[in-house]
Amino acid sequence: MKKRKLLFVVPTAAVLIVSLVLSLKAGTSGENDLTNSVENACSNRGSIYGTVVYFQSCYMQYMQAAQIELKGNKTGVKEKVNTNRDGEFVFDDLKADTYKITASKNKYKNDKVKIKLDSGRARFVELELKKK
Numbered sequence: 001m002k003k004r005k006l007l008f009v010v011p012t013a014a015v016l017i018v019s020l021v022l023s024l025k026a027g028t029s030g031e032n033d034l035t036n037s038v039e040n041a042c043s044n045r046g047s048i049y050g051t052v053v054y055f056q057s058c059y060m061q062y063m064q065a066a067q068i069e070l071k072g073n074k075t076g077v078k079e080k081v082n083t084n085r086d087g088e089f090v091f092d093d094l095k096a097d098t099y100k101i102t103a104s105k106n107k108y109k110n111d112k113v114k115i116k117l118d119s120g121r122a123r124f125v126e127l128e129l130k131k132k
Contacts, residue, residue, distance in 0.1 A: 046117045049090040050125035052083050052103045062087025063129055066105040073098040095119075103127040 048070065052063040068089045070079045075097045083089050083103075091099075096119040104110045108129035115123050 044119045045093045046120055047092045047122045048115055051087045052127045054129045066103050069102045071100045105129055107132055
């Protein structure tokens, strides 16, 4: 009876030890890969994102299809995007600089804001358009 138990316990223990060694080895290399990917994901580039709103009958609405223009003070970057149906916009892959952002749409007064973007950071801005 004792031989049968031993025949079962020894192979089971060997499988557990091999599994543990392999998982530890895989975990070590995986940890290095994760560290490298996090370092690569962090960069000196930043982003500016936000929303465009307007007021209608005492409540705020998000402005879709507003044109957003971005101009970099030192970098000279010029980009244009339109807001989505939720009034949102994004400018990615930007260098550190002071940016002028202008929101415009027909029949509305433009709204402008200056944003200082630091290296590797993201900034949020909300612009409001008012009827002419």
